[in-house]
Amino acid sequence: MPAETLGEQSPGSQASLATMPEAPDVLEETVTVEEDPGTPTSHVSIVTSEDGTTRRTETKVTKTVKTVTTRTVRQVPLGPDGLPLLDGGPPLGPFADGALDRHFLLRGGGPAATLSRAYLSSGAGFPEGPEPRDSSSYGSLSRGLGVRPPRAGPLGPGPGDGCFTLPGHREAFSVGPEPGPPGGRSLPERFQAEPYGLEDDTRSLAADDEGGPELEPDYGTATRRRPECGRGLHTRAYEDAADDGGELTDQRPAFPAVTAPLAQPERGSLGSLDRLVRRSPSVDSARKEPRWRDPELPEVLAMLRHPVDPVKANAAAYLQHLCFENEGVKRRVRQLRGLPLLVALLDHPRAEVRRRACGALRNLSYGRDTDNKAAIRDCGGVPALVRLLRAARDNEVRELVTGTLWNLSSYEPLKMVIIDHGLQTLTHEVIVPHSGWEREPNEDSKPRDAEWTTVFKNTSGCLRNVSSDGAEARRRLRECEGLVDALLHALQSAVGRKDTDNKSVENCVCIMRNLSYHVHKEVPGADRYQEAEPGPLGSAVVSQRRRRDDASCFGGKKAKGKKDGEMDRNFDTLDLPKRTEAAKGFELLYQPEVVRLYLSLLTESRNFNTLEAAAGALQNLSAGNWMWATYIRATVRKERGLPVLVELLQSETDKVVRAVAIALRNLSLDRRNKDLIGSYAMAELVRNVRNAQAPPRPGARLEEDTVVAVLNTIHEIVSDSLDNARSLLQARGVPALVALVASSQSVREAKAASHVLQTVWSYKELRGSLQKDGWTKARFQSAAATAKGPKGAPSPGGFDDSTLPLVDKSLEGEKTGSQDVIPMDALGPDGYSTVDRRERRPRGIGSAGEASEKEPLKLDPSRKAPPPGPSRPAVRLVDAVGDAKPQPVDSWV
């Protein structure tokens, strides 16, 4: 058992959790297309040709599928003049500001009809097979170009060099998505997908992404994957007149999904690269069949410095793609000093560049290897990210920034850095607004509900990680104005709406638990409330509190404040400290009213991490010798929390059992609790011991920490309570304990068990019945001896001696057992435990790309290291913005 010194799980263990292995379940690329199944979406594609005509095609997709899009970047085929082949027509100026946006909001994969004229004629074939894709993937096309708002208008004149694969872009758009049922739309041209001298891209094995519920339907994110199936299929963006298909972009779906020609960005960049570098190997030789070559990593990084902004943006997007699930690339990027480049781009004047750079950073910051995280810190990444968060109104960017921060926060050296630079911003920009908490609640309006947005989830995950960083971190978070209030409000909102299984709730409870750790020592003014020992009820130090049915006394929250009146009743025998004003800020951590919140979570949630955290919070709050702990312990009883906890002892999940056992142990510092727990919990506790000694089925073996926690709890309740000791006997605890001592592989378990036995033996009154059952002192002693030492105490400072002040025991309660505070540090995007539990519905994963981790996580039976969560996929190529509509749409609201 970790000593109390850390109430938190050792960072080491957390860190390992935090840095999720790059399991295929982790999806880093944001390009996930997810759509709620069954949500009909409508895509409109617009192509504007340079002569100013606009074609608008609307496709209605009635079936939404999850789109996994693979993107392969291809170079623009070069014509004889070395410039990209353009099929007639002036090249677009995609990189002219704003020009791109117009054209590339291809949605629903407009059929060739949307191709610009030149390419239409080329008879390119669309890729076969893609199922109807939701428009989002197509939207990605436009995203690729980084322009969001479509503007109807002629394609601007492109740069004269035409090297920017403009035509390709257009093509790509039109081609990419294969919208709707084939019959539903006309596909005049079918592109012939054929490999074009493309090497297999085996870079990343994209995992299957499963969208999460958080993903808004509007949000198309195409998962970018590069299936090793190679680039066999391409979406031929356009058909080059000269050849049978320069495919510019390869969007290759891993399965017959539509591919979104995401490569626009790449295209452009490739084009420029091509022009600059002229390294297309086969260009010169085979004009007819241009060969494509993906840019090498140094080239991509060089493009990050290219003067033309869209090239930068595209390069960053491509970089993100390359980094996806590829530790080697990530490492190389760092070695090639790519990280400072990206961090610098976070301050770039163009939004698109910033967004892409952030997406790349997100992927780069994710992973087991912490060097990238350190490198990002070294080049000032954290303040840059926070700046970007403050400045950004775009939700996607905010998600990327917070996702990156979440990734970074799992790395211990960065936690304080993040707190220093980002705590205020994260709290005020994200937590407070999304929680629904209002600083000055308007009396007339009802309390707002929390919005469980992805940004909130990421931010709460980040704060969860940093909250585990020790006393100073806890102090900063506690004193951050509005943070605790907002978190509490959000949790209450979740309970009110019965939405307690999601990841954001989990994160919030974990933060609360962490901040509850050692409150009795760390909060300002704590010593005022110290008591000599946890005394009987009503012996509290302070003066009588005026009871008021005033919500404000309980924290000033407008929350579903029905508890006010009821709370008063709970304290009829307790003297609460006099409050002159409502509790706020960190004081809310230990107001007795939080008890009801935690108990509600324990009752309702099915998320094991949330359960563990809520029990952990109660454990933390019940520890310590101060007045508030006394109230909390009594309140738990009065709120009928004890049965809730006892029931959770039956949980199949180790960590939950452990947290609950320790909570019960601390709660039993209250005498009445002790009696009750002794009566009602003994059977369950003994059952757990029995399971430890003789697991009913393989794999059901409890972990050592859990067993020790249970044993300590038993020990606590049978100490100084003859009745409870008797209950233990009646529950047939003795045989189980003796057997455990004999059979256990763990020294700690054996010690703890024998400790209990000795305590039991010390009751002379029980000797009679013990001996009647055949137990002799010798047998007990031998059990103890086996455990190496008569006083083998499970915790330091063995208290066999019942005259030891209870204080020690309470401290022990904190220290021993697994965690007082379970920092749950690593469970950030790097340690996403949401999905890992089998039982847990992998909701947290939500949004783009993270879903992919679900599968593997589900199979992971090991609790210890919940597979690292996905870092939110960084790039969402599909613009969240809806379709481009040439005619204004208005709605009646």
Next chain:
Amino acid sequence: MSYIPGQPVTAVVQRVEIHKLRQGENLILGFSIGGGIDQDPSQNPFSEDKTDKVNGWDMTMVTHDQARKRLTKRSEEVVRLLVTRQSLQKAVQQSMLS
């Protein structure tokens, strides 16, 4: 209001609070909205008022659908808007000048 994309914008805003009406099963506001960043701004049907925030939700970079959704949330009976108007902006500027 001119602005540079990507840069913060300052604007004069007016707070408006609207209580939704109940019409049948729905709560309606009673007006139409147009625009959205996915729409062509040159063809905005109602260009006068722009909405910055709805109940705390940022509206400066939303699509039409998103805007509509945020205004029509069932759970909210009151919609608090921050709107900007050209005329408002001008009026404030003039009053500041004079």
